[in-house]
Amino acid sequence: MDTPTLELFHYWRSSCSWRVRWALALKGLPYKSTPINLLKKEQSDLSFLKINPSGQVPALSVNGKILSESIAILEWLEETFPISPLLPKDPWLRAEIRSYCAMIASGIQPVTNLRITGYYSNDPEKKAEWARHFMDEGFIPVETMLRKNAGTWSFGETFSMADLFLVPQVYNAHRFAVDMSRFPLAQAIYERSLKTAACDQAAPHNQPGAVNA
Template sequence: MIRLYDYYRSSASYRVRIALNLKGLDYERVDVNLLDGSQRSDEYRARNPQGLVPLLEIDGAQLTQSLSIVNYLNGVYPDPPLAPADPVAAAHVRSMAQVVASDIHPLNNLRVLNYVTDVLGHDEEERAQWYAHWVTEGFEALEQLAIRHGGEYLSGGLPGLADLCLVPQMYNARRFDIALDDYPTLVAYDAKANALDAFQAAHPDKIG
């Protein structure tokens, strides 16, 4: 049994759902409601001391951090691959994934946004400006990287690591009314990936 501790709108969890679907793996979802603080419960922290989602229970292990989980899945279940075989091409794919997973998303996840308002005292308009700034800065760079290094999909000939990071971030950008007109390449890659069953089945609207 593969068990995913998940919140339907968590970008990091969304990535893992896509990866599991691309690998054709069946799994059980356990909802961890981030809005009511379930992730901070003693019971959940016993599984994941960070109190974050996702957490994947698989093969007797408890795995945390979305990209670590995805790399594990790609190593244990290599077909279809989530990155090209060529080392340089694979490095570009990982770089594009990291623009989202390391540079955009950590600054804009729920606990950071709550800190901006609840602790630092900024109002909702300033919170929205904070969110938009980091998405825009990241997408400006990612658009250029996509033009240089994308293939049929952002990850190359097959959908993979860069795509499963891009799609949740694009979903969030639309939720927060971020204009995407300046990123036509990202919009096109997002649409291409979202036409696939593996991405559609992982969409928050199908989960929540």
């Protein structure tokens, strides 16, 4: 495919958005950046619901056609732009990496998302306690998988989709004061990743609207 016209609807502190920004940076794909401010509830504006009826970021416009859901976006990017691969060739290893990604994408991120904590309580401390609890619990299987598979990156010496899911989640864990000394491998990969150009370019502090990131 020729380089398409891409527009990313995202929020600077959204972990799902960071996954996609990072993949776009790794694959060298330029895009128009359109911030959706979640704190101002812009995700619920009618104009954005026409783009993503789920009222969530990220959403990627590809030559005017919209793709939502970070996993679908990443899989499409991977299949369409194989440069800087995010998945290995071996089917078993691919499945293991997808399983690890799902632990984060299904097991941790949704239950700690803004709309869940917001429904649970209006009290910032109670919301933080909820998020901390589910991250504390959710990082246990992630760290167990890392003990089995990690090298420099989550799966050995080759950077993969697994790292795209892990690092933004560790960033969120820090926001909610999760004790990451319990998860040293996850923390080490986080620190290592932030020193890479693509991760840093996609990181929250480099996005429009970032505040004290």
